[in-house]
Each structure stands twice: as structure tokens, then as C-alpha cells.
Amino acid sequence: MPPDRCFLRAAVAVFLAAALVDAQERKDGPLDEADAMILQPYLDRTPLGDGLLAFPARPAPLVPLGELSRLLSLGITVQGAKGQASGFFISPKRRFALDLAGRTVEVEGRRMTFEATQVRPFKSDLYVDARLFQTWFPLELEIDLRASAIQIKAKERLPIQAAWDRDKRYGGRLGFAPDADPASQAPRYPSPYTFIDVPMVDLSASWRTAQRGSGAPVQGAVMTGGDLLWMSSEIYLTRDANGSFASSRGTLSRDDPSGGLLGPLHARHVALVDIPTPSLELAGSLPSGRGVLVDNYPTSYRATFAARTFRGPLPEGWTVELYQNGSLVSFQRSRADGQYEFMDVPMRFGLNQFRLVFHGPLGQRTERNYRLDIAQEQPPPGTFYYRAAGWRPRASYLTYPLVSLDPSAQPILLDPTRRTALLAEAEYGLSTMFSVKSGFSRMAVSTGTHDYSVLGLRAILPFLSLQLNGAQDQAEKTDGTESRGLAAEGILMTGIGYSTMTLRRSEYRRGFYKLGVSERGEVIRTEDFADFSAPLPLKSFPLNLYLQHQRQVFLDSAFQSDRAQVTASLSRLSISPILTRIRSLRAGQESVRTEGSVFVSSFGENLNLLGSVTFAREQNRTRFQSWGLGADYRHGEGMLYRVTLQGSNGSLRDTAINASVTKMTGRIAYGIDASYARATGYTAGLRLSASFGREPRTGKGFMDARAMSSMGAVSASAFMDENLNGRRDPGERTLEDVRFKVGGSELPERRPDPKVALYSHVGRSQDLAFQVDEGTLEDASMRPTLPSYRILPRPGKVMTVDYPITIMGEVSGTTRLRKAGKTEELPGLELEVITPAGVSLKAKRSAYDGFFEFRDLPPGDYVLRITPEEARRLGLTRAPSRPIHIDAKKSFLEGFDLVVEEGSPEASPAPPPPTPPVREDPPPQKP
Numbered sequence: 001m002p003p004d005r006c007f008l009r010a011a012v013a014v015f016l017a018a019a020l021v022d023a024q025e026r027k028d029g030p031l032d033e034a035d036a037m038i039l040q041p042y043l044d045r046t047p048l049g050d051g052l053l054a055f056p057a058r059p060a061p062l063v064p065l066g067e068l069s070r071l072l073s074l075g076i077t078v079q080g081a082k083g084q085a086s087g088f089f090i091s092p093k094r095r096f097a098l099d100l101a102g103r104t105v106e107v108e109g110r111r112m113t114f115e116a117t118q119v120r121p122f123k124s125d126l127y128v129d130a131r132l133f134q135t136w137f138p139l140e141l142e143i144d145l146r147a148s149a150i151q152i153k154a155k156e157r158l159p160i161q162a163a164w165d166r167d168k169r170y171g172g173r174l175g176f177a178p179d180a181d182p183a184s185q186a187p188r189y190p191s192p193y194t195f196i197d198v199p200m201v202d203l204s205a206s207w208r209t210a211q212r213g214s215g216a217p218v219q220g221a222v223m224t225g226g227d228l229l230w231m232s233s234e235i236y237l238t239r240d241a242n243g244s245f246a247s248s249r250g251t252l253s254r255d256d257p258s259g260g261l262l263g264p265l266h267a268r269h270v271a272l273v274d275i276p277t278p279s280l281e282l283a284g285s286l287p288s289g290r291g292v293l294v295d296n297y298p299t300s301y302r303a304t305f306a307a308r309t310f311r312g313p314l315p316e317g318w319t320v321e322l323y324q325n326g327s328l329v330s331f332q333r334s335r336a337d338g339q340y341e342f343m344d345v346p347m348r349f350g351l352n353q354f355r356l357v358f359h360g361p362l363g364q365r366t367e368r369n370y371r372l373d374i375a376q377e378q379p380p381p382g383t384f385y386y387r388a389a390g391w392r393p394r395a396s397y398l399t400y401p402l403v404s405l406d407p408s409a410q411p412i413l414l415d416p417t418r419r420t421a422l423l424a425e426a427e428y429g430l431s432t433m434f435s436v437k438s439g440f441s442r443m444a445v446s447t448g449t450h451d452y453s454v455l456g457l458r459a460i461l462p463f464l465s466l467q468l469n470g471a472q473d474q475a476e477k478t479d480g481t482e483s484r485g486l487a488a489e490g491i492l493m494t495g496i497g498y499s500t501m502t503l504r505r506s507e508y509r510r511g512f513y514k515l516g517v518s519e520r521g522e523v524i525r526t527e528d529f530a531d532f533s534a535p536l537p538l539k540s541f542p543l544n545l546y547l548q549h550q551r552q553v554f555l556d557s558a559f560q561s562d563r564a565q566v567t568a569s570l571s572r573l574s575i576s577p578i579l580t581r582i583r584s585l586r587a588g589q590e591s592v593r594t595e596g597s598v599f600v601s602s603f604g605e606n607l608n609l610l611g612s613v614t615f616a617r618e619q620n621r622t623r624f625q626s627w628g629l630g631a632d633y634r635h636g637e638g639m640l641y642r643v644t645l646q647g648s649n650g651s652l653r654d655t656a657i658n659a660s661v662t663k664m665t666g667r668i669a670y671g672i673d674a675s676y677a678r679a680t681g682y683t684a685g686l687r688l689s690a691s692f693g694r695e696p697r698t699g700k701g702f703m704d705a706r707a708m709s710s711m712g713a714v715s716a717s718a719f720m721d722e723n724l725n726g727r728r729d730p731g732e733r734t735l736e737d738v739r740f741k742v743g744g745s746e747l748p749e750r751r752p753d754p755k756v757a758l759y760s761h762v763g764r765s766q767d768l769a770f771q772v773d774e775g776t777l778e779d780a781s782m783r784p785t786l787p788s789y790r791i792l793p794r795p796g797k798v799m800t801v802d803y804p805i806t807i808m809g810e811v812s813g814t815t816r817l818r819k820a821g822k823t824e825e826l827p828g829l830e831l832e833v834i835t836p837a838g839v840s841l842k843a844k845r846s847a848y849d850g851f852f853e854f855r856d857l858p859p860g861d862y863v864l865r866i867t868p869e870e871a872r873r874l875g876l877t878r879a880p881s882r883p884i885h886i887d888a889k890k891s892f893l894e895g896f897d898l899v900v901e902e903g904s905p906e907a908s909p910a911p912p913p914p915t916p917p918v919r920e921d922p923p924p925q926k927p
Contacts, residue, residue: 712793
């Protein structure tokens with residue numbers, strides 16, 4: 001059969017198989033967190049919280065009922081485990097009740113039904129079809145999956161909008177800025193470094209045997225994380241298939257996002273031993289090695305302008321994919337040093353959404369998402385950033401990926417003496433639009449020592465970004481000669497909406513030595529890069545088009561690559577055909593090679609299908625390179641069954657069959673796999689992995705199938721802060737079964753004790769908001785003393801947080817008029833609660849029967865009185881007032897009546913006008 005026809009049939013088969021799975025109805029399977037996406041909610045263009053989980057579904061995504069109710073201040077309580085929700089919205093008269101088992105919902109007395117797939121339980125919440133949410137409540141939801149945003153439009157005034165207005169009206173008097181982000185203003189919870197701590201430990205081992213050939217020895221790896229020498233340590237010990245430990249590594253580091261390290265240097269990051277080193281514009285890629293690194297760049301800042309470097313731990317057997325705005329950018333397998341690294345990934349103009357998808361050998365799948373804007377690349381006006389490093393490259397041979405278009409590129413040879421390399425760079429923000437950058441680097445290679453000096457100017461305008469760089473290479477060669485190479489580069493980026501374009505031109509003169517390219521003995525002259533990305537206007541079938549052009553010209557050769565990629569998404573079905581044309585010119589001979597691939601995936605509730613076909617056309621001949629089909633089936637508690645078929649050409653005789661059974665969750669992850677191919681015969685393997693930690697309060701150990709040593713953890717408890725000093729004192733009671741939120745999200749928790757909540761996998765080196773879930777407090781009058789803390793997790797460290805809780809007070813009574821020896825109710829009287837300093841805390845009018853009630857009063861001393869404006873209006877010569885004292889033991893005060901005596905210049909006070917209160921309750925004052 002002709003190869004072209006084989007390829008066409010295989011591609012059609014892959015497409016139809018995936019479409020068949022996509023067409024299946026999903027009704028009974030549970031929601032899987034691996035399929036979740038994070039959406040940023042906005043109300044009136046104001047962000048609410050740090051993002052919420054949602055699940056893609058057809059025809060509308062599923063959004064969390066409880067979380068959205070909390071963010072919008074709707075009085076609805078959700079019990080996901082029981083499949084129930086009840087309460088009211090906007091007004092207590094507007095009742096709401098949902099019963100998942102009966103598939104019914106009652107909204108303002110109207111009873112309606114829904115389908116089983118439209119409301120799904122997940123953890124402690126209920127996820128609802130976005131269309132139902134709009135039907136039940138006076139809201140409109142606009143969900144933009146590409147922008148990871150959910151825009152909320154209110155048809156009626158919501159309680160949270162009224163609260164915002166009150167904040168703006170009274171925020172200054174209450175001592176806080178009305179528009180301040182509470183998480184960013186929250187105090188950081190202290191977690192001092194220690195000399196040595198009990199580390200978290202990740203263990204993994206694998207064994208494989210083959211029918212033909214000798215079986216590989218047992219391979220294993222140990223990774224630890226925790227405090228060591230008053231720094232964060234990460235130590236990776238690995239034994240490869242040859243029994244060698246040469247790829248082991250270790251790092252000591254400290255992070256402080258506020259820049260409090262090394263005194264006057266105001267450093268944010270310090271690293272020792274094995275350090276990652278960023279690139280320098282025009283000079284090329286610098287190798288990582290062992291040394292010291294100090295910088296004051298914000299955490300996760302760029303390595304070069306308009307580029308991001310993604311790196312981190314990647315244990316043995318894992319793979320990672322990098323997506324940018326929905327398109328697959330690159331793919332890596334685990335390396336010998338247990339790391340992954342995507343160097344200098346170019347950003348596009350406007351919003352960039354990067355997604356790292358990790359796949360484990362036991363079927364694990366996790367995601368990390370980053371939303372970055374090109375405008376964030378500019379240092380604020382007057383801000384100075386710096387970075388300095390000195391190190392020795394770890395190995396004599398290093399390969400820099402994606403540096404050259406030449407498919408025959410050879411490993412790069414560094415100086416065998418491995419002399420110390422140096423790097424220093426600095427940036428300064430001139431204005432909101434302009435900034436300058438300079439840098440210096442010294443690197444020894446096999447031909448001599450090179451000193452690079454770089455100077456750059458950047459401008460970011462509303463619809464345009466421009467960067468100009470110049471560099472000099474001062475080389476001292478081993479033969480005693482010297483040279484000074486020059487290089488220049490211009491980068492232009494622009495875009496409208498989601499359409500972006502990037503143009504880059506680099507020129508090298510006088511033998512400029514570019515690291516990562518020149519080691520092959522060729523002198524580079526020019527580099528060109530251009531890409532274009534845009535969504536195609538097809539509403540019912542969204543497409544994204546990506547075009548890329550790259551060209552490198554050397555003295556004796558040239559290489560050019562042109563790539564076109566289309567990504568189509570329809571519900572759970574994704575199709576991505578890619579076509580690449582590579583043209584090379586060497587020694588007067590031109591060769592053209594065309595490579596193509598088609599990737600198809602369909603993700604269901606429990607069944608996933610993956611398919612791929614790749615081919616190449618060269619010298620007027622088309623041939624298959626590879627093809628594959630795979631199916632994953634999830635069942636029960638983390639069980640995964642996988643079957644894959646892989647071939648290297650159009651014939652089924654060379655097909656390799658693989659099958660595996662793995663358990664991904666719980667205390668230990670394990671997997672058994674078997675495969676068969678004609679060339680190798682039967683093979684079988686076994687994998688085991690587990691992670692260990694220790695909870696510091698109880699001393700109890702805990703285990704997890706997922707790796708924990710590279711991430712932080714929190715052990716949290718809540719206590720009654722009776723003296724309001726924010727510290728746990730002897731005799732203060734610890735509360736039980738209190739839950740917490742990390743970064744605005746509800747994470748799975750462990751309970752080594754009813755009074756302790758343990759949260760693992762909370763990230764690292766980034767400030768996170770840490771809050772009490774007030775719905776889990778045992779009394780409705782309880783409130784956190786502070787609305788939020790900031791925590792800074794670090795690798796392998798279980799930090800302890802004691803959260804202070806207090807009782808909020810309540811004062812009630814009746815306003816009365818005493819006239820001619822008789823007392824009667826006095827309605828509509830305006831009252832207020834003031835602090836000892838005379839600051840008005842709350843104000844309202846008494847009801848028709850004179851009754852009033854002030855809630856959510858923090859512990860302290862106050863005065864209840866008639867407002868001066870009301871006293872003047874009524875002509876009172878002496879307005880009554882009463883002192884109030886609220887503490888944890890006496891928080892509910894009843895019968896605090898205010899009696900107005902007859903005897904003012906007016907015979908009796910005139911009835912108040914039927915107007916609403918002059919002021920409504922602002923938020924309670926912070927203690």
C-alpha cells in the first residue's frame with residue numbers, strides 16, 4: 001500500500017476513534033481534578049479572589065455553586081457530600097433549596113428539575129451548569145476559556161456591591177484602604193529557618209526484565225527537602241541503569257519576596273551549590289553548574305526580556321509538556337539529574353497562558369498554569385533589579401536544545417578545565433514605558449575565554465513592544481590572539497485582541513562567538529525569527545492558527561524552518577495537525593525535508609483516547625516515522641488501566657503493544673507493566689514510589705503517593721484569642737475540625753488530630769493567602785482576628801500556623817420616648833456605635849417598634865449613642881448614650897435601651913421621615 005494512503009487511513013482511524021469516545025454521554029463517573037481548569041472571576045471588572053476551579057463540559061462549563069455564592073455574598077450554604085444546598089440570595093425572602101438526589105431545585109417558590117450531568121458533586125461543593133446558574137439567579141456569566149476568565153454581570157444589586165459602596169464611604173474612617181487587596185496587605189506569618197529539620201523524603205524504585213537480553217538492575221532515586229544550615233535544602237540522589245550516582249545533585253537556597261536578604265543588597269533569592277543560570281541576550285545559553293547565585297528579581301521573574309524559563313524537579317520516568325495559549329510548544333522526558341528545563345520560551349504580545357502538564361510513570365497527571373502579560377516584563381519606574389552568579393559548569397559536554405535548526409548538531413564542548421564562569425546583569429525602569437538593561441558574562445570554552453558585554457533598551461507601548469540590544473564579545477584565544485566581535489538585535493512585538501505577531505532579527509559580525517552554536521566550528525552571521533498566532537472566526541468550531549519562521553545563516557551554510565499548526569477544540573475533542581518544512585544549504589548543496597504530524601486526544605470522565613501519526617517527505621518520497629494509539633481508563637480510587645499501540649512505519653508487523661495497571665493515589669503508588677514487540681520480545685516491569693513526611697505538632701508521620709519533598713506543607717490549628725494579642729497563650733482553647741483555605745482554594749487535608757489540619761503540596765517560594773473557612777467555625781459569632789495571613793512555603797518544610805479566633809459581639813435594645821411619666825417606643829431614631837477615639841463604627845435607624853441591633857462588633861470598648869445630626873434635628877439638649885464592653889466571655893448584650901426624655905425646646909420630637917438610614921453598616925473594624 002502506498003505510504004500516502006497508509007498515512008491517510010491511519011489519520012482517519014485515529015480521528016474517528018477519538019470522536020467516538022467524545023460522543024459518549026458521561027453521566028455516572030465522578031469529576032476528576034486532572035480535568036479541572038482555573039478561572040479568574042470578575043464582577044464589574046473587579047477580580048474576586050484568586051481563581052476558582054471549573055470543569056469543561058458540553059454545552060456549558062460546570063462552575064462551583066458554593067464558591068461563587070461565597071464570592072458574591074449570597075446566603076447559600078452548600079453541602080457537597082450530602083448533595084444539598086439551601087439558603088437565600090439578595091434578600092432573606094428569596095429562598096433557595098437544591099436536592100441532588102431528587103434532581104430538583106426550588107427558587108423563590110418555583111420548583112424546577114435538572115439533568116444529572118448538570119449538577120455534579122466534587123469535594124465539598126456542587127458544580128452547576130453555567131446556564132442553570134443564570135436561570136436561578138439574576139446574573140449573567142460570560143466564560144472565556146482562552147483567557148481563563150469568568151465575567152459576572154449582575155441584573156440586580158448584589159450584597160457584595162453594596163458592601164463595596166460602604167467600604168468606599170467609610171473605609172478611611174475605619175483605618176484601611178477601601179480598594180486594597182486584603183491578601184496583599186495581610187501580615188506574613190513567621191516561619192524562621194532552623195539549623196536542621198526532619199525532611200520530607202521521596203522514594204522511587206523500578207525493575208525491568210526482558211525476554212531477550214539481560215534485565216536492567218534495580219534503579220532508584222531519593223529526593224529530600226527541608227531546612228538545613230538555616231537554608232532550604234533539596235538533595236537528589238539517583239542510581240542509573242549503570243549503577244552510577246554521578247547525576248546526583250543538591251541545592252541550598254533562601255527566598256524572601258520582600259527583599260530582606262543580605263542586608264543592604266535587599267536580595268530576594270540566594271542559592272548555593274547546584275544553581276540554574278539564566279541566559280544573556282545575544283551571548284547565548286549559559287550552562288548550569290555549581291556555585292553561588294544572588295539576585296533581587298521578583299520570584300519567577302524572567303531570564304531574558306519577553307521570555308520565560310520553566311524549570312523544576314522531574315523524577316525518573318516522568319514527562320512534561322509545555323503549552324502556550326493552547327498550543328503545544330515543547331516536550332521533555334526526565335533527565336539524569338531529575339530536572340526539567342524549558343529555556344527562554346518566547347512570550348507573545350499581550351496575554352500569555354502557559355500550561356505545564358506532567359505525566360507520571362504510574363499514570364499520574366498534574367497541571368500548573370501561569371498567566372503572564374508582556375507588560376509585566378517592564379520594571380516599575382525607579383526600580384533597580386540585579387543578578388550576580390559565579391559557578392563552574394557541571395559537565396564537559398552539554399547539549400543546548402532548540403539552539404540550532406541544524407538536525408545534525410553535535411554536543412557542545414566546554415573548556416575541559418571547567419574554569420569558573422561569571423555573570424552580572426542589571427535592569428532599571430526609566431518610566432512606565434521605557435527601561436534599560438546591561439549585563440556582563442565570562443565563559444571559558446575549548447578555544448579560549450570570552451567576555452560578553454550587553455546593553456539594551458526596551459519600550460512597551462499600548463499596542464507595540466520594541467527592544468534593541470547590542471553586545472561585544474572580547475575573546476582571548478588559546479593561540480594568543482585576541483578579537484572583538486559585535487552583535488545587534490531588534491525585537492518587535494504587537495497584537496490586537498488574541499492575535500499576536502513577533503519579529504526578531506539578530507546580526508553577528510567580526511567572528512562573534514555565540515554559546516550553543518559556535519562550538520560546532522561555524523561562524524554565525526544572522527538569525528531571523530517570526531511568528532503569528534490568531535484564532536480563526538469559527539464560533540461553532542474554535543480554531544487557533546500558529547505560523548512560525550526561523551532562519552540561521554553561517555559562513556558556509558544556512559538552515560530555515562517554516563512551521564504551520566492548527567489547533568481545533570470541540571468539547572472534549574482536540575485535534576492538532578502540524579506541518580514543518582526544513583530547508584538546509586551546505587557546501588552548495590540544498591536539501592528540503594517536510595515533516596508532518598497529527599495529534600488527536602479525547603478526554604472523558606473515565607476514558608481517554610490519544611492518537612498520533614508522524615511522517616516525513618524527503619527526495620520526493622513520503623514515509624511514516626511513527627504512529628501510536630492509546631487508551632486510559634480510570635476506575636475506583638486512583639486505579640488506571642492503560643493500553644498503547646506504537647509503530648515505526650506503516651506496517652502492523654512492527655507494532656509494539658504495551659499494557660499497564662497502576663494505582664496513583666493513597667499512601668503508595670505502584671504499577672505493573674508488560675509489553676511485546678517482535679524485536680525485543682516480552683518485557684515486564686515494576687515501579688514503586690512513595691513520599692514521607694512528619695507532622696511537627698503530633699510527631700506523627702504521613703505518606704503520600706505523590707512526591708512532596710519539592711513542595712511546602714502547612715500544619716494549621718485555630719484557637720480562641722481571648723486577650724486579642726494574636727498569640728496562643730496558656731489556657732486558650734483550641735478549636736476542632738476547622739478548615740482553612742490556601743491561596744483562596746480548598747485543598748485536601750489530613751487530620752492527624754481533630755485540632756490539626758495538615759495541607760501538603762501548597763507550592764513553594766511564593767506568597768500565598770492563608771485564611772480560615774468561617775463556615776467551619778463551631779459558632780456563627782466566631783470570626784478570625786485577622787481576615788488573612790501571608791505564608792511563604794518552602795521545599796520539604798511543614799510550617800505551623802496558629803490562627804487566632806475571637807467572638808464578635810452583638811448589642812440590641814429599643815429606643816423609647818419618656819413623656820408625662822409614660823414610656824413608649826420611638827421608631828426611626830438614628831443610632832451609632834463609636835470607638836473611644838470618637839470614630840463612628842456602625843450606624844443605623846431603629847425599626848418601626850424602636851428595636852435596633854448591631855452585629856459583628858469586635859471585642860473592645862465602645863459607646864452607643866444617638867448621632868449628633870439626629871440630636872440636632874430633634875432639638876435634643878442632651879442625647880442619651882451608653883458604654884459598651886465586649887469580650888470573649890460577654891459578647892451578647894441585650895436590653896441596651898436608649899430613652900429620650902421630654903423637655904427639649906420642642907414639646908415632643910417630630911416623627912422621623914420615612915427615609916432609609918443615612919448610613920448602613922460598614923465592615924467591622926479590624927482589631
